[in-house]
Amino acid sequence: MPIITYRDALNQALREEMQRDDRVFIMGEEVAVYQGAYKVSKGLLQEFGEMRVVDTPITELGFAGVGVGAAMVGLRPVIEFMTWNFAVLALDQVLNAAAKMLYMTGGQYNVPMVFRGPNGAALQLSAQHSQAFESWLAHIPGIKVVTPGTPYDAKGLLKSAIRDDNPICFLEGEMLYNNKGEVPEEEYLIPIGVADLKREGDHATIVTNGKMVLVAMKAADELAKEGINIDVVDLRTVRPMDVEAIKASVMKTNRCVVLEEGWELCGIGAQVVDYVQRDCFDYLDAPVIRVHQADVPMPYAKNLERHAKPDVPKTIAAVKKVMYID
Amino acid sequence: MAKQKKVDGKQPAGSGDAELHKSLLHSMLLQRRFEERVAEAYALGKIGGFCHLYIGQEAVSTGSLSLLRPDDYVITTYRDHGQALARGMTPRSIMAELFGRVDGCVHGKGGSMHLFDRNLNFMGGHGIVGGHVPIATGVGFAIKYRGGDQVMICFMGESVVNTGAFHEALNMAGLWKLPVVYVIENNRYGMGTSLERASAIHDIYERGAAYNMNRAQCDGQDVFAVREAMAEAIERARTEQRPTLLEVRTYRFMGHSMSDAVSGTYRPKAELEEWQKRDPIVLLRTFMHERGEIDDAGVQAMDDEVKAVVQDSWDFADASPEPPLEALYEDVLVESTT
Secondary structure (H helix, E strand, O other), X not given: OOEEEHHHHHHHHHHHHHHHOOOEEEEEOOOOOOOOOOOOOOOHHHHHOOOOEEEOOOOHHHHHHHHHHHHHOOOEEEEEOOOHXXXXXXXXXXXXXXXXXXXXXXXXXXXXXXXXXXXXXXXXXXXXXOOOOHHHHHOOOOOEEEOOOOHHHHHHHHHHHHHEOOEEEEEEOOOOOOOEEEOOXXXXXXXXXXXXXXXXXXXXXXXXXXXXXXXXXXXXXXXXHOOOOEEEEEOOEEEOOOHHHHHHHHHHHOOEEEEOOOOOOOOHHHHHHHHHHHHOHHHOOOOOEEEOOOOOOOOOOHHHHHHHOOOHHHHHHHHHHHOOOO | OEEEOOOOOOOOOOOOOHHHHHXXXXXXXXXXXXXXXXXXXXXXXXXXXXXXXXXXXHHHHHHHHOOOXXXXXXXXXXXXXXXXXXXXXXXXXXXHHHXXXXXXXXXXXOOOOOOOEHHHOEEEEEOOOOOHHHHHHHHHHHHHHHOOOOOXXXXXXXXXXXXXXXXXXXXXXXXXXXXXEEEXXXXXXXXXXXXXXXXXXXXXXXXXXXXXXXXXXXXOOOHHHHHHHHHHHHHHHHHHXXXXXXXXXXXXXXXXXXXXXXXXXXXXXXXXXXXHOOOHHHHHHHHHHHXXXXXXXXXXXXXXXXXXXXXXXXXXXXXXXXXXXXXXHOOOOOOOEO
């Protein structure tokens, strides 16, 4: 099976879906002539032309709304945010337009579109460029929120997102774009809303998503050396959330850590813990522990940034805590 | 490119057509009588939430939408009853929506601010000031993408021009040459803040210069002036795929919403009375009288007919059931994929 980067997996998904359906177009800052700020749209302008690969001014609120309007009358826009940090400017269109349109119109206008771009922290980008938005977006009824952590998932989920007749927020990772993994040559789709058991073990569960999948896998590798075997539940989609997958794992391991990139209060982990306490209360052998970003804006200095981020050592410590080791 | 329209309404395009004039008068009168009953229903508690009346501005909706094809698109703000009626939505479907009933145009999910009818390409009914303007630009983009010759008409109040969304949306429409007519219904007040207290320039249409956009200004109390200015803008959009920013000077005869007294603290009563002398319905009726196109009996007959239609919409809304409780969870997402 070919081994390709997460970036190329996304590029393949875009190209294949644009070949399949001429209503699909991509729009955003630097997607065309520049070939994508992170080169995800590389080569698309040359193949599909400027009507379908559209450079915009720096105008997030505006082009997010252009996507909503185009989707309402039957096109299938893929709106690229250079980062989800900039998408905050467009939140009105995501929250008040895309997410509510079907409901507000009594079912008359659905909004088949994808908002996508890198999410969360990279390296030393400091406070305004280092935020993870999945918990913010997951709060909103009327959209789906997808956070692929591997090249295989990125391609299969983006293709499903483009074909979905609902608005999808698709959160990638700057630090993931160069990661490589197996991606089959033949076409495949991954259903939205289904978690994936990335690694099996019966001592404890780590529930995670997006970029933190890699952290969880590394932590599990380290723990395996000590004879501790981990179930890594990759949510892949945080809205809707695959509660059955979480329950199945926790009922097997009886111990749970939730690892997420964002802040603690009202985070993804808070919701996972709620499901676990409600449905697995009698199965738990320890309180659920959460690993997350420190409750501060992201600092610049290398040591402070490292200290703020969830990482492998913090995850290992949390697993040991739910296992009452050390 | 900039030009200021001065049309006296006495020699308008198509002014020889008595039947056209009757249909324009009928459209405006329907909006007026409908909203008078809406105010009554609101006072009786049959309508809740925010409710913004359009009374005084009917020449803008009627003048603009009387020129459209069925496959053209319309989008507007939360002050949407007038445009919805002028586009051809039924009084029944609108009144039932205002009453929060299952037979409303969006089955009780939207209310006054969110009237939609996809069969008429009537795209709402939007509640965030400025939020619908980029959506209109997106529809214009889609028309161009498909190589169509439809036109998108986007209505908004003058307060919208101070939002970032307006600027972003019009810049892209000017940049990409999209077939959208942005109609500013300049009724002088954004809620209680006058244009002069909100905008650094007072000739709103001049904002079009920033977007290299054709622009014009016209009298919004004169339905013929609106039609003439709109005809030019629509033609430009349809044949040249170029946008227009049209400032229509009008006035709302009611408060901002049902919670705002008619004259309010922010505008002098004398100003209101001055504008009421230029009631768009009276202006057209007088014009038709003078030309012998309608007599007192004809006016009375039309008014009686319109009032009966509105009463029927009230009765229909009153009899319509509330939405079933299971509807609460319907239409959040669609199940389908393509």
